[in-house]
Amino acid sequence: MPSTPHPVQLHHAATNPTSAQIRRWRRYLAEEISEAQVYTALAKLSTGHEAEILQSVADAEKRHQNHWRALLGEHAHPEPRPSASAKLLELLAKNFGTVFVLALAQRAEGRSPYREDPDATEAMAADEAIHEEIIRALSTSGREKLSGNFRAAVFGANDGLVSNVALIMGIGASGASNSMVLLSGIAGLLAGALSMAAGEFVSVRSQRELLDASRPTQVTLSVAKDLDIDQNELVLIYKARGMSEEAAQHRAMERFGHLDCDCDPSLSFKEVVEGEEHEEEHGALGSDIGASASSFAFFASGALVPILPYIFGASGTFAMVLSLALVGIALMITGGVVGLFSGASPMKRGLRQLAIGYGAALATYLLGLLFGATVG
Template structure:
């Protein structure tokens, strides 16, 4: 009996054998192959090579970050690098021989690799989070659905890792950034206003120094009062041990001691147990959480002390943070540059600093560094413009 020829199925006739790639099989359907290998259009090849460059760069970034960390975080980053290598292979399979030579990463990707290799992880992870969020695989017919899903998961993984770093930096570092930003905006506005009024260069410099000192002292004093007030509030709210002193003289049959514990929020049962403990009758077999735990209270108090810091330390930090920003607008005047050139240079220096502080805030909050930098720049320049116009108006009215 003669055998009939076997007709290949349509799904087996894809050019380039894309359905054999790991990503295609994992997704349950092969990617579109309107152009594969030599049959791809020039636009497709350019897009694939761009994707390939991005995957190579992301794998490199994660590998560098893994080398700078340890433990669980390092392991996660290495697995992320392996996942990006799998995505990289998908585009290599589509490109075939045209994957070589390897596409060169973009300037921003090279900068991110440099930062990942030589600096800390929190800012790099924040940038990597944004890069993962810009993936267009879900819109590209040549990318399997599994890869689009992977990129969505990768963004959340990087977001979680970046959040850990942000939490570590969110205290003193954030205070430093905002303190410096306050000094920048307030003093450049003061300088512009005084300069526009027609005051002498000496008066402008004097006003700038006065603004620096006044603002820094105000910030320091405010932080001192804030921390001291919080401590006093906590001290006033923390239960005292007066019950230990007066317990022997209380009437056990009229146990008003329970009222103290009930007023502090304890249930009636817990308050009764604590009162018996104070009288030395701790013999009931009940919830151990009712019992007095001096070690836990000491640990809680120590945690509060660390979180608040010292009032003098907080005041000194605020003074320095504000002063570090407020000195920038008066630098030209300190070096003898006055008049309109001095104001222009002051604005340029402040603009650079505002872009920097805004970008840092953006990174810490997971937003676009460029947009946050430009926002800070507009706010600072807006304040400076307002005081400049007021200075012009004031100078004109005085001169008239």
């Protein structure tokens, strides 16, 4: 049902609005205009029912615009301009994929103030709550497709950042020379990146081999003609693969040629029913070589950050502080990106990553001081 303002509320607000109300309503109007444009842009990038859903959400935002225009009256002109962040979201919606933009849109819908604002109708507040769930649902498939590679990228880069800054802090605190700190950092980068690459290669290769071991063979085609139809052990194969007794019997009769086969006779049951699923699983896993190379690159890129000050000639306490600052920025970025894609607070996720990284660095720094004093 379209969202419409209550007549009494509309008359009262429109006849004597305060300056604070006018500013707030214009801000709401600007946000609704921007959100409608974002969803319209996303609808044009999408197809099928997803495009229809996004356009319907855009239409709902236009109804909300009409509510604020009615309240504002002459104060709705000139039309308010969207904020810089709203313009950026619009630009992303028009030029990039939907996963990232939907994640941002979901967070924006979740921050709607309409539930507490007396000038917004209950229907509008309900719309915004529903919109968040709609966007969450539309984001699901994209997040699932992204999750594997995204996890590897974030984990690899974050592991490189934390492990190498912790190593550098420990070595630096022990009183080692700058050249030794740099050498240790480079060794940590290479050792960690190679270890990550080898682990990812073994992991993906092993998982593919496990899936291959479960994939059906063509044995039903090669031996069906020699089986005893009265014993019909072929039925047991299909039952073992999850078919009911009736379906298994029917399938076996098709193999014996007593019933017409409603599928490609060159394929076994598992290949017909689940062949596409196996291909999707293999595709989702990706190439073991590709996964290995990606893990190497992501870890190395993260591990490079802490040693940049030493590479460019910085030394002593200044180099350590600069290294920590660079790592802190990188950790906030990786944490913020995780927050954005998960629909959570980027700041909270960034601070969480920062606390973990700095906690590890502090622990090794204290150990370095302890061992340095002991050796000294």
